[in-house]
Amino acid sequence: MTDVIADIQNLTFAYPDGVEALxxxxxxxxxxxxxxxxxxxxxxxxxxxxxxxxxxxxxxxxTTQGKVVVAGMDVYExxxxxxxxxxxxxxxxPEGQLVNPDVLMEVAFGPENLGLPRDEIxxxxxxxxxxxxxxxxxxxxxxxxxxxxxxxxxxxxxxxxRPELLVLDEPTSQLDPIGTTEVFxxxxxxxTRYNMTTILTTHAAEDVPSFADRAVVxxxxxxxxxxxxxxIFAQVDLLDEVGVxxxxxxxxxxxxxxxxxxxxxxxxxxxQILNLIQEKxxxxxxxxxxxxxxxxGEVVLECVDLTFNYAGYPPVTALRDVNLKxxxxxxxxIVGQNGSGKTTLVKQFLKLLIPTKGKVLFKGxxxxxxxxxxxxxxxxxxxxxPDEQLFTISCKDEVExxxxxxxxxxxxxxxxxxxxxxxxxxxxxxxFFPFRLSFGDRRSLTVAAVIAxxxxxxxxxxxxxxxxxxxxxxxxxxxxxxxxAGHTVIMITHDxxxxxxxxDRTVVMGNGExxxxxxxxxxxxxxxxxxxxxxxxxxxSLLARELEPYGIxxxxxxVDSLVDSLKGGS
Amino acid sequence: xxxxxxIRKDTAVHSLQASSKLLLTVASLAVSLFALDFVLLGxxxxxxxxxxVVAGIDIRRLGIIMKVLIGTYLFLIILQGFTYRFGETExxxxxxxxxxPRNYAAYTLEGFLWGTLIFMRVLAVVFSLPxxxxxxxMTKIAANMGQMxxxxxxxxxxxxxxxxxxxxxQTWNNVLQAQKLRxxxxxxxxxxxxxxVYTSVLTPVLLYLLQISTTLQTALECRAFxxxxxxxxxxxxxxxxxxxxxxxxxxxxxxxxIGLKVMGYSSxxxxxxx
Numbered sequence: 001m002t003d004v005i006a007d008i009q010n011l012t013f014a015y016p017d018g019v020e021a022l023x024x025x026x027x028x029x030x031x032x033x034x035x036x037x038x039x040x041x042x043x044x045x046x047x048x049x050x051x052x053x054x055x056x057x058x059x060x061x062x063t064t065q066g067k068v069v070v071a072g073m074d075v076y077e078x079x080x081x082x083x084x085x086x087x088x089x090x091x092x093x094p095e096g097q098l099v100n101p102d103v104l105m106e107v108a109f110g111p112e113n114l115g116l117p118r119d120e121i122x123x124x125x126x127x128x129x130x131x132x133x134x135x136x137x138x139x140x141x142x143x144x145x146x147x148x149x150x151x152x153x154x155x156x157x158x159x160x161x162r163p164e165l166l167v168l169d170e171p172t173s174q175l176d177p178i179g180t181t182e183v184f185x186x187x188x189x190x191x192t193r194y195n196m197t198t199i200l201t202t203h204a205a206e207d208v209p210s211f212a213d214r215a216v217v218x219x220x221x222x223x224x225x226x227x228x229x230x231x232i233f234a235q236v237d238l239l240d241e242v243g244v245x246x247x248x249x250x251x252x253x254x255x256x257x258x259x260x261x262x263x264x265x266x267x268x269x270x271x272q273i274l275n276l277i278q279e280k281x282x283x284x285x286x287x288x289x290x291x292x293x294x295x296x297g298e299v300v301l302e303c304v305d306l307t308f309n310y311a312g313y314p315p316v317t318a319l320r321d322v323n324l325k326x327x328x329x330x331x332x333x334i335v336g337q338n339g340s341g342k343t344t345l346v347k348q349f350l351k352l353l354i355p356t357k358g359k360v361l362f363k364g365x366x367x368x369x370x371x372x373x374x375x376x377x378x379x380x381x382x383x384x385x386p387d388e389q390l391f392t393i394s395c396k397d398e399v400e401x402x403x404x405x406x407x408x409x410x411x412x413x414x415x416x417x418x419x420x421x422x423x424x425x426x427x428x429x430x431x432f433f434p435f436r437l438s439f440g441d442r443r444s445l446t447v448a449a450v451i452a453x454x455x456x457x458x459x460x461x462x463x464x465x466x467x468x469x470x471x472x473x474x475x476x477x478x479x480x481x482x483x484x485a486g487h488t489v490i491m492i493t494h495d496x497x498x499x500x501x502x503x504d505r506t507v508v509m510g511n512g513e514x515x516x517x518x519x520x521x522x523x524x525x526x527x528x529x530x531x532x533x534x535x536x537x538x539x540x541s542l543l544a545r546e547l548e549p550y551g552i553x554x555x556x557x558x559v560d561s562l563v564d565s566l567k568g569g570s
Numbered sequence: 571x572x573x574x575x576x577i578r579k580d581t582a583v584h585s586l587q588a589s590s591k592l593l594l595t596v597a598s599l600a601v602s603l604f605a606l607d608f609v610l611l612g613x614x615x616x617x618x619x620x621x622x623v624v625a626g627i628d629i630r631r632l633g634i635i636m637k638v639l640i641g642t643y644l645f646l647i648i649l650q651g652f653t654y655r656f657g658e659t660e661x662x663x664x665x666x667x668x669x670x671p672r673n674y675a676a677y678t679l680e681g682f683l684w685g686t687l688i689f690m691r692v693l694a695v696v697f698s699l700p701x702x703x704x705x706x707x708m709t710k711i712a713a714n715m716g717q718m719x720x721x722x723x724x725x726x727x728x729x730x731x732x733x734x735x736x737x738x739x740q741t742w743n744n745v746l747q748a749q750k751l752r753x754x755x756x757x758x759x760x761x762x763x764x765x766x767v768y769t770s771v772l773t774p775v776l777l778y779l780l781q782i783s784t785t786l787q788t789a790l791e792c793r794a795f796x797x798x799x800x801x802x803x804x805x806x807x808x809x810x811x812x813x814x815x816x817x818x819x820x821x822x823x824x825x826x827x828i829g830l831k832v833m834g835y836s837s838x839x840x841x842x843x844x
Contacts, residue, residue, distance in 0.1 A: 053792055055788050055791070055792070058791070059784075059787060059788055059791060079796075080791035080792060081791060081794045081795065081796045081797040082797075084791065084792050084793060084794040084797070085794060085797075087792075088792065088793075089788070089792040091785060091788060091789065093782075093785055095737075095782060095785075096781070096782035096783070096784075096785030096786045096789065097785060097786070097788075097789035098789075099726075099729070099730050099786060099789065099790065100708075100709070100729070101576075101707060101708030101709055101729065101732070102707060102708075102709060104709075104804075105708075105709045105712075105804070108804045109793055109795075110793035110794055111802075112801055112802045112803065112804060113793060113794040113795050113796075113797050113799070113801055114794050114797065114799060114802075115797075115799035115800050115801055115802050116802055117802065118802060118804060121802060121804055122804070139578065139707075143736055143737070143740070154789075157789075157793065158792075158793075161793065161794070350750075350751065352747050352750075352751075371750075371755055371757040371758055372747070372750040372751065372757065373750050373753055373754055373755030373756060373757060373758065374755060376750060376751045376752065376753045377753050380751070381751050383744070383747070383748060383751070385744070387774075387777075387778045387781060388741055388744040388745050388748055388774070388778060389744075389745075389748035389751075390774060391745060391748070391749065391770060391771070391773065391774040401749075401752050401754075402752035402753050405752060405753035405754050405755075406753055435777060435781065449752060450751070450752070453752065453753060
């Protein structure tokens with residue numbers, strides 16, 4: 001008989017405000033399984049996690065029907081600290097989870113509470129830190145870490161409890177691509193070594209086939225699909241309908257041979273395509289429509305020998321002699337590993353940080369003489385954490401805030417508010433209190449507030465973090481739309497699918513320096529340099545390189561262009 | 571706040587247990603309360619500065635604190651100089667402001683000395699804090715509080731509070747930055763308008779911190795906080811030779827200065843009355 005570690009029986013749950021977050025969920029998870037829970041923002045993923053860990057009903061209350069049994073304990077009958085000995089929960093916001101003064105203490109905190117012997121605590125702490133790539137950071141304050149490093153630390157703190165069941169709510173939403181893959185590898189390692197079970201919510205569909213045994217798709221509180229990744233990713237129409245990303249290779253498979261099971265690895269995809277070519281069902285075609293060339297227009301932003309040190313003992317150098325020119329009308333993607341200096345760089349453009357050495361020029365003028373408020377009318381920057389950028393009582397007021405500072409007439413303000421909220425899909429939440437929105441929607445709201453000001457340059461710092469598939473593309477398309485309307489757009493992101501699809505130029509940063517800068521197609525052929533800064537090209541790019549000897553352009557970056565280059569002679 | 575944060579160094583003071591330094595802080599508080607005298611407080615401050623030297627504390631790091639303290643000193647000597655109720659020796663006067671028998675426009679020597687003495691009392695406490703916070707990781711302080719049988723909930727509130735202080739400042743700064751990024755030109759506003767802006771920043775800061783505290787509650791519960799199991803402390807809290815020397819010398823000196831005061835010692839008692 002299978003050893004069931006989590007048994008969710010007919011679970012229906014509504015929050016006190018009456019919103020029904022889960023409807024008749026039935027799921028059994030066996031010991032040692034890794035189950036990915038996918039779904040759009042607001043689908044009920046986090047609520048499900050809260051039930052598995054006892055946070056509902058012990059911390060958050062609501063109306064429940066059904067039963068949840070985890071590691072033999074009914075979550076309604078056992079307090080959280082008792083459940084915590086069997087189940088670890090890592091939430092998606094790392095900031096509020098870190099309570100200790102240094103990294104080692106953070107990881108040791110849980111085992112200390114369990115009263116374990118000191119040497120066992122140390123063993124677990126070292127192992128957990130190594131597992132997430134934070135060994136060597138033991139004495140650092142969590143406050144000094146980057147967003148991605150904080151997320152790794154929160155995960156390590158959960159791992160050190162050595163639970164039977166690990167529940168992770170979007171544990172990689174702020175991590176760089178290789179960091180994300182590494183975390184998933186850790187989960188596989190935990191299963192092999194300790195038969196640990198993992199249930200995690202994720203938007204990282206590309207990685208799901210490589211680590212998950214099964215995937216669950218939820219939509220509007222209902223479980224709409226359950227099966228192996230291959231079974232799930234074969235249901236492309238359903239996934240499109242509920243806003244879940246289909247991995248690129250599966251999407252290509254669906255486009256060229258919809259009747260076949262979806263390929264999930266480069267090898268499978270290559271084999272499928274070569275078979276179809278051999279069977280003369282497809283003929284490769286070399287010519288791809290040329291991308292928009294990199295703009296060589298007026299230089300709007302320029303960094304000259306820019307160096308920046310964060311104060312400290314010793315100071316931390318975040319930027320080293322960076323030279324960069326941003327031309328009018330460009331759409332630039334900035335990528336790089338966590339802590340590579342991306343955010344530090346864009347903060348210099350608005351004097352949120354003052355260079356230690358070098359200078360920043362806006363349209364040829366040193367920004368030294370301007371205030372941040374003045375620069376903000378021409379350069380819009382959306383920062384990472386939406387909760388620190390919302391300060392009014394309604395979504396409408398939030399967007400109005402900047403427009404009032406621009407002293408625009410009332411009718412113009414109204415038009416722009418409606419337009420910006422419509423752009424990000426929040427027109428119906430106009431009167432909502434911003435903190436009532438989901439994390440992803442709060443982020444969209446901050447984007448709306450900045451773009452409503454119609455700045456000449458729009459900079460988005462990780463605008464797609466914690467966004468679902470549709471949300472990510474909605475924001476990227478919006479950025480592209482702004483770009484098409486003449487705005488210069490700079491987007492920092494860890495989502496390589498977006499960069500390759502939308503950015504004409506890509507800047508790759510590592511260790512405070514610019515490692516690569518050029519047309520996106522060219523940059524993503526430099527696989528070894530990308531690896532240095534924890535970037536991996538999207539699967540379609542890797543597949544195109546594998547297929548280059550067979551006549552497919554090796555610099556293909558998107559599903560559409562790869563399919564086009566195959567369909568040409570079919 | 572960074573001026574008081576822990577700095578990793580290899581000094582005799584760094585190697586002491588937190589309890590030895592906590593004792594020094596408590597002793598400083600006791601001396602400031604019960605040994606109100608120039609010579610006695612001066613001796614205690616010299617004793618603290620000796621600790622600083624041994625601890626390798628960079629005086630420049632305390633620049634911000636000293637600036638604040640100088641402001642406090644000026645405030646105290648001005649206030650006390652004009653208002654000290656036993657002030658008799660007039661140094662100068664700004665005019666006549668008679669309230670009862672006392673001219674509050676007259677600046678007195680006794681008031682100046684009383685203000686200076688209160689300032690020394692402040693120094694005696696403030697100078698002891700860096701010795702604790704800049705040489706002791708918070709983990710050790712928490713472990714020692716546990717060893718002192720303080721309830722763990724209390725220790726956690728203390729440590730979390732310390733952890734939240736920089737977070738409050740950081741959040742405050744980030745919200746302010748976000749407002750600037752929406753074209754609010756705070757830098758160019760007159761002071762009275764800036765005050766209005768700061769009020770509007772306070773609300774989101776509080777909301778964000780409330781939200782964080784809910785996440786924090788979840789995180790704590792999920793990591794078995796509140797479990798009835800006896801908690802293990804990772805940090806060793808065993809006292810060593812240096813701790814005994816530090817604790818004995820602290821208690822001996824504090825007892826001596828307080829004892830002298832209790833026995834009636836007064837360096838310039840004829841000038842100052844309490």
